[in-house]
Amino acid sequence: MIYRLLFLYFSVVHAELEMVQVLVRHGDRAPSFTYPLDEFNVAEHFPRGYSQLTQRGFRQAKEVGVFLRNQYKDLIDGFDRKETLIRSSDKDRCIETAMGITQTLFPDDIVPVHTYSHYKHDLLLKPNSVRCRRVDELVNADKSWLSAQVDIEHRDLFSLLSQKTGWHVTGSKISDVFNVLYRKHANGVAQPDWVNHVLANVTELKRQYRSIQFNSDEKSKMRTGYLLGQITKDMVHREETGRKMIVYATHDATVTSMMYSLGVSDHQLIPYTAALIVELHRLNGKSFVKILNRSSPESAPRELRLPGCDVLCPMETYQEFVSTRIISNKEEHDVICQNFEAPEIELPSQELPKNLPEEDHLFSTLITVGSLSYDLYANLKAKN
Numbered sequence: 001m002i003y004r005l006l007f008l009y010f011s012v013v014h015a016e017l018e019m020v021q022v023l024v025r026h027g028d029r030a031p032s033f034t035y036p037l038d039e040f041n042v043a044e045h046f047p048r049g050y051s052q053l054t055q056r057g058f059r060q061a062k063e064v065g066v067f068l069r070n071q072y073k074d075l076i077d078g079f080d081r082k083e084t085l086i087r088s089s090d091k092d093r094c095i096e097t098a099m100g101i102t103q104t105l106f107p108d109d110i111v112p113v114h115t116y117s118h119y120k121h122d123l124l125l126k127p128n129s130v131r132c133r134r135v136d137e138l139v140n141a142d143k144s145w146l147s148a149q150v151d152i153e154h155r156d157l158f159s160l161l162s163q164k165t166g167w168h169v170t171g172s173k174i175s176d177v178f179n180v181l182y183r184k185h186a187n188g189v190a191q192p193d194w195v196n197h198v199l200a201n202v203t204e205l206k207r208q209y210r211s212i213q214f215n216s217d218e219k220s221k222m223r224t225g226y227l228l229g230q231i232t233k234d235m236v237h238r239e240e241t242g243r244k245m246i247v248y249a250t251h252d253a254t255v256t257s258m259m260y261s262l263g264v265s266d267h268q269l270i271p272y273t274a275a276l277i278v279e280l281h282r283l284n285g286k287s288f289v290k291i292l293n294r295s296s297p298e299s300a301p302r303e304l305r306l307p308g309c310d311v312l313c314p315m316e317t318y319q320e321f322v323s324t325r326i327i328s329n330k331e332e333h334d335v336i337c338q339n340f341e342a343p344e345i346e347l348p349s350q351e352l353p354k355n356l357p358e359e360d361h362l363f364s365t366l367i368t369v370g371s372l373s374y375d376l377y378a379n380l381k382a383k384n
């Protein structure tokens with residue numbers, strides 16, 4: 001027994017952190033608009049304008065940089081462009097969040113923030129804006145189902161909100177209501193009394209409408225399957241690339257969906273600058289993945305477990321778990337999203353893409369849409 005304990009003790013001591021990937025939501029932001037009956041001067045309370053990161057949000061980002069610097073000081077020492085990659089969604093509030101993080105993470109260095117030319121096509125960090133017919137279908141069906149209940153249950157709330165805002169408020173409008181009321185509240189903007197009475201219920205409804213956008217393996221795969229593939233690939237190829245740290249600055253939708261992709265969601269809203277952290281460890285010659293949830297400066301990062309795995313999850317078990325949740329490229333995303341009609345011609349079979357379940361027989365062809373070529377996997381054969 002004592003030898004076992006000693007063995008365990010030394011095992012733990014020799015666990016070595018090799019790489020960390022951080023998916024972080026942007027900091028506090030201004031509302032996107034306000035409601036018709038609001039007498040609100042946006043410039044007075046949000047001088048950086050609608051939808052933009054606030055000063056408070058920038059301070060939150062700098063706090064994340066301090067946290068990462070302390071937490072990973074044994075892994076990285078100053079900025080090295082081979083070791084560290086900072087990648088942001090192409091929204092100003094995310095880029096500025098990434099800048100806030102680098103300012104305190106690497107105070108003595110000039111650090112580039114990489115992004116993608118257009119957020120509507122950024123499958124990695126703004127997947128919620130990328131066209132996906134199948135996920136729209138699934139989400140719209142769930143939305144109708146939820147609204148049918150909510151619109152009856154909260155009839156009085158919605159009638160009050162309609163009267164106060166000048167909008168016709170039903171369940172499907174709740175995100176817009178939350179957008180204004182919550183973001184003002186978070187920034188201490190004075191609001192009429194009725195807001196205090198409704199805010200908790202509006203937030204709870206927002207949570208329900210948020211979670212139905214991602215709350216299944218199928219939905220989350222179409223949103224963050226590609227990012228999950230990239231995160232996994234970067235761990236697998238760590239030795240060739242020399243990468244030690246990747247920071248992704250993104251949106252609540254991406255973090256929420258990734259929690260479902262990894263099977264660790266608790267169905268809650270994601271706070272500003274909350275981070276989902278994926279660590280790669282080496283222990284007795286083997287690789288392990290550890291997932292952490294760091295949701296605020298007030299609480300220490302919390303270890304999460306992949307379903308059926310230990311906190312230190314063996315790489316092979318991790319890979320097996322994610323294998324059916326990963327999307328390898330844009331073409332595969334288009335197929336799974338059913339973005340194109342399948343061509344009617346018979347197609348020659350091709351080698352299977354690596355990250356798909358083996359029983360799927362895929363066929364491939366090249367079609368041309370306008371000036372764009374898509375290597376399209378069509379005719380995804382029904383399983384049986």
Ligand SMILES: *[C@@H]1O[C@H](CO)[C@@H](O)[C@H](O)[C@H]1NC(C)=O
Nearest residue numbers: 154156157158197198200201
């Ligand atoms: C908020 O929801 C609770 C529980 O559903 C309900 O009892 C309460 O009346 C609601 N408050 C408002 C202002 O609608």
Ligand SMILES: *[C@@H]1O[C@H](CO)[C@@H](O)[C@H](O)[C@H]1NC(C)=O
Nearest residue numbers: 264265266268293295299302
């Ligand atoms: C992350 O941690 C916060 C508190 O630190 C907690 O409220 C939240 O539910 C956690 N999320 C998950 C997915 O465990």
